[in-house]
Amino acid sequence: MKNIKTMSFSIHIYSKREKIWSVLWNPTSYGKWTNVFTEGSHYNGELKQGNTIQFLRKDGGGMTTLIEKMVENEQMVFAHQKEIKNGVETDSIWQGAKEIYHLKTENNKQIELQVILDVTSEMEDYFMKIFPRALALVKQIAEQ
Numbered sequence: 001m002k003n004i005k006t007m008s009f010s011i012h013i014y015s016k017r018e019k020i021w022s023v024l025w026n027p028t029s030y031g032k033w034t035n036v037f038t039e040g041s042h043y044n045g046e047l048k049q050g051n052t053i054q055f056l057r058k059d060g061g062g063m064t065t066l067i068e069k070m071v072e073n074e075q076m077v078f079a080h081q082k083e084i085k086n087g088v089e090t091d092s093i094w095q096g097a098k099e100i101y102h103l104k105t106e107n108n109k110q111i112e113l114q115v116i117l118d119v120t121s122e123m124e125d126y127f128m129k130i131f132p133r134a135l136a137l138v139k140q141i142a143e144q
Contacts, residue, residue, distance in 0.1 A: 015142040
């Protein structure tokens with residue numbers, strides 16, 4: 001992986017960790033908060049440790065990703081594998097890049113959602129602007 005940087009984002013959410021987890025990974029709510037990245041964002045596959053899933057855009061492009069670790073209601077670790085272009089998997093500069101979601105208990109009423117991700121230097125500014133918007137949407141949905 002060339003020119004990869006690690007970024008970290010976090011937000012405090014007043015909700016139960018089970019609800020936050022559901023907002024993150026239920027296909028319907030996943031589509032809502034990830035829509036800030038790209039319209040029609042969704043995933044195909046079963047969210048289970050060891051599985052490979054596809055993160056896709058409306059046009060069918062996206063990437064394949066290995067679920068390296070999954071501790072329900074606590075942590076999800078993705079390792080990106082291949083890029084999908086026109087329905088075909090191709091090598092990607094994102095191969096091996098991590099995306100980690102961690103729910104940390106702050107107190108009885110508040111959970112910190114921390115996201116750590118590897119990004120290319122070209123995408124750093126984009127994620128710096130867009131990821132806080134996505135997390136704000138997760139917070140909004142989870143606190144309803």
